[in-house]
Amino acid sequence: DEATSFRAKVATLGEELKKLREEASDYRNKCEQVEKELKDFKDYEQQMKPKRMKVISDLLISVSKAERQEARMKVRQDSLRLGNVGVIRAGTVISEAWEDGQALKDLNTQLRSLLETKEAIERQRKSLKKRQSDKGDLAETEGGVQEEDLLIQDEIYKSRLASIKREEEAVMRERDRYELEKGRLIREMKRIRDEDGSRFNNFQILNHRYALLNLLGKGGFSEVYKAFDLVEHRYVACKLHGLNAQWSEDKKQSYIRHAIREYNIHKTLVHHHIVRLWDIFEIDQNTFCTVLEYCSGKDLDAVLKATPMLPEREARIIIVQIFQGLVYLNKRSQKIIHYDLKPGNVLFDDFGVAKVTDFGLSKIVEDDVGSQGMELTSQGAGTYWYLPPECFELNKTPLISSKVDVWSAGILLYQMLFGRRPFGHDQTQERILREDTIIKARKVEFPARPSVSNEAKTSFSGSSFG
Numbered sequence: 001d002e003a004t005s006f007r008a009k010v011a012t013l014g015e016e017l018k019k020l021r022e023e024a025s026d027y028r029n030k031c032e033q034v035e036k037e038l039k040d041f042k043d044y045e046q047q048m049k050p051k052r053m054k055v056i057s058d059l060l061i062s063v064s065k066a067e068r069q070e071a072r073m074k075v076r077q078d079s080l081r082l083g084n085v086g087v088i089r090a091g092t093v094i095s096e097a098w099e100d101g102q103a104l105k106d107l108n109t110q111l112r113s114l115l116e117t118k119e120a121i122e123r124q125r126k127s128l129k130k131r132q133s134d135k136g137d138l139a140e141t142e143g144g145v146q147e148e149d150l151l152i153q154d155e156i157y158k159s160r161l162a163s164i165k166r167e168e169e170a171v172m173r174e175r176d177r178y179e180l181e182k183g184r185l186i187r188e189m190k191r192i193r194d195e196d197g198s199r200f201n202n203f204q205i206l207n208h209r210y211a212l213l214n215l216l217g218k219g220g221f222s223e224v225y226k227a228f229d230l231v232e233h234r235y236v237a238c239k240l241h242g243l244n245a246q247w248s249e250d251k252k253q254s255y256i257r258h259a260i261r262e263y264n265i266h267k268t269l270v271h272h273h274i275v276r277l278w279d280i281f282e283i284d285q286n287t288f289c290t291v292l293e294y295c296s297g298k299d300l301d302a303v304l305k306a307t308p309m310l311p312e313r314e315a316r317i318i319i320v321q322i323f324q325g326l327v328y329l330n331k332r333s334q335k336i337i338h339y340d341l342k343p344g345n346v347l348f349d350d351f352g353v354a355k356v357t358d359f360g361l362s363k364i365v366e367d368d369v370g371s372q373g374m375e376l377t378s379q380g381a382g383t384y385w386y387l388p389p390e391c392f393e394l395n396k397t398p399l400i401s402s403k404v405d406v407w408s409a410g411i412l413l414y415q416m417l418f419g420r421r422p423f424g425h426d427q428t429q430e431r432i433l434r435e436d437t438i439i440k441a442r443k444v445e446f447p448a449r450p451s452v453s454n455e456a457k458t459s460f461s462g463s464s465f466g
Contacts, residue, residue, distance in 0.1 A: 053230045057211045060228050061203045064213040068195075071214075075188055082182045085189070104182070107175045111168065118164050125157045180306055194218040200225060200240060206289055207281045210238055221255070226294060229278075235294040236278060243286040256288075258360070263290060265336060266359045273325035275347060275357035295355055297348030300412070304343055308419035312452050315416035321354040322346060322409055330402050335365040337400065341408035342383045343415070363400070384432045385421045386411045389439045410460055414444070417452055 083101040087094060100108070132150055195201050195215035200223065205211050209231050216224045216237065227238040241259055243252045266277040279291035300318070303310075310318075322341070329336040338345075340361040347355050361381050382391065388407035390400060414422045422444050424437040432438060444460050446452070 053205075056228070056230060056233075057203075057205060060211055060213060064203065067214060071188065072192060075185065075192060078181065078185045079189075082178060082185050098186075104175070104178055107171055107178065110171050111175070114164050114168050114171070118161060118168075121157050121160055121164070125154065128154055128157070183305060191215060191217065194223070198223055205230070206238065206283060207279075210236065210289075210291060212238060227291075229291075235296070237292040237294045239290045239292060240283070241288050241290070245286055252286075259288070259290070262360050262362070265362055265364065269329075269336075269359075271325060271328040272353065273321050273355055274328065275355045292357070293355070295347035295349045295357075297350060297352065299344050299348070300346035300354070300416075301343035303348075304415065304419075309450055310416045312417060312456055315413060316456070318346075318354050318416065319409060319413045322356060322412065325354075325356045326402070326405050326409065329405075335402065337363040337365060337402055338405050338408075339363055339400075340382055340386075341405055341412065342386045343412065346412070365401075384429045384438065385424055387438065389441060392433070392436070392439050413456075414460065417450070417456065418447055 079101060081101045081103040083099050083104060085096050086099040088097045128150060132147070194217075198215060198218075200212055201215065203212060206227075209229060211228045211230055212225045213228065214226050216226050218224070221242055221244070223240045223242070225238045225240065227236050228234070229236050241255075243255060247255075263277065263280050267280075270276065275295065276293035277290060278293065280288065282288045298306075326338070329338065336359075338356065338359065338361075340358060341356070345356060345358045347357050349355065384392075386408040388404055391404065411421055411423075423441040424432040427435070427437060446457055
């Protein structure tokens with residue numbers, strides 16, 4: 001009986017094992033089928049990827065071409081109103097000079113006409129007062145004009161002069177508006193000229209990934225293009241660094257070391273008020289590219305050119321964001337001094353969020369640096385209007401700390417509020433250095449206009465320039 005029962009159990013287990021093997025075989029077949037389908041899908045994806053990237057890049061290029069045409073058409077239209085660059089020849093020397101357009105010419109004609117009218121009325125008033133003085137207390141003048149009539153005539157002249165003053169102010173406001181437009185036009189003309197002369201203006205795709213679109217701006221040794229990342233599907237800014245072919249190998253290597261150093265600092269920074277650095281790669285022997293977060297808004301320099309004085313509330317929220325970025329730089333285990341904080345290095349995104357960029361002159365604060373700060377080994381670099389006095393010490397190697405950035409932020413706040421820099425505003429960098437303008441800067445003076453809160457004034461003496 002036990003043997004029979006055992007054989008029955010073995011038979012049952014055999015059936016179950018057979019069934020499990022069949023199921024396992026089915027599962028294997030299904031897995032193989034799924035793997036095959038997955039492989040086919042991946043193969044299809046690999047086949048479609050370049051096609052999809054081409055479709056996207058073609059669409060982007062089409063839009064960018066339309067934007068280029070529109071930008072050039074707008075420049076042509078604005079040039080008729082605001083002016084254009086003309087060529088002046090003096091002997092054998094040919095130079096370019098700005099020629100005002102019809103709108104500015106008309107405004108200047110209006111101003112001249114108002115000035116002539118004002119001068120004529122002033123002469124009439126002067127003559128009238130002389131007649132009054134000559135006649136003294138006589139009731140009538142030689143022409144039979146009553147003293148009362150002379151007084152009325154004087155009031156008429158004064159009223160007309162007041163009216164002319166209002167007209168002048170209106171024309172001046174209009175001219176100032178046109179001057180701002182002219183400034184934007186000149187910058188756009190330069191951008192278009194630089195774009196036309198760029199070797200990257202033909203919508204290249206770099207590193208099989210970044211579709212170059214339109215030029216954003218050009219510096220001494222670099223060009224910045226708006227681009228699209230075909231892998232991450234986002235807009236980026238591609239900064240193309242060009243090495244001069246005439247440079248010596250030592251100079252090229254020095255430039256590359258400097259750029260790699262900036263990249264190594266910047267790539268570790270992840271903060272919503274600091275522009276992200278996504279990638280870096282070589283294009284050819286003399287060119288490499290850094291890929292940055294794209295900020296679609298203006299930079300602070302462009303904002304201040306359009307509106308030199310910002311409302312205190314707006315200036316305050318901008319400086320708060322800048323300080324949040326600076327606090328992040330100083331809370332890291334490896335602290336960083338930006339060292340080149342200026343309006344051109346503060347960018348804005350679509351929503352007005354401020355972001356600090358350009359770490360080309362930044363300094364890494366080593367752990368063994370004492371409370372007095374670290375030695376400044378790159379004296380002479382930077383933008384002088386925004387640097388503190390200690391950066392200009394010539395008798396000894398200056399010691400700097402994060403207070404450099406605090407000072408620079410204070411200069412930015414002052415400039416946003418009052419439309420000018422507090423020290424050396426009308427001076428060149430060479431003159432600032434020659435006359436020790438910043439070294440002698442000890443007291444901040446506040447213009448009568450615009451009026452700002454005591455809290456804003458206190459912030460300068462307390463944190464920036466104290």
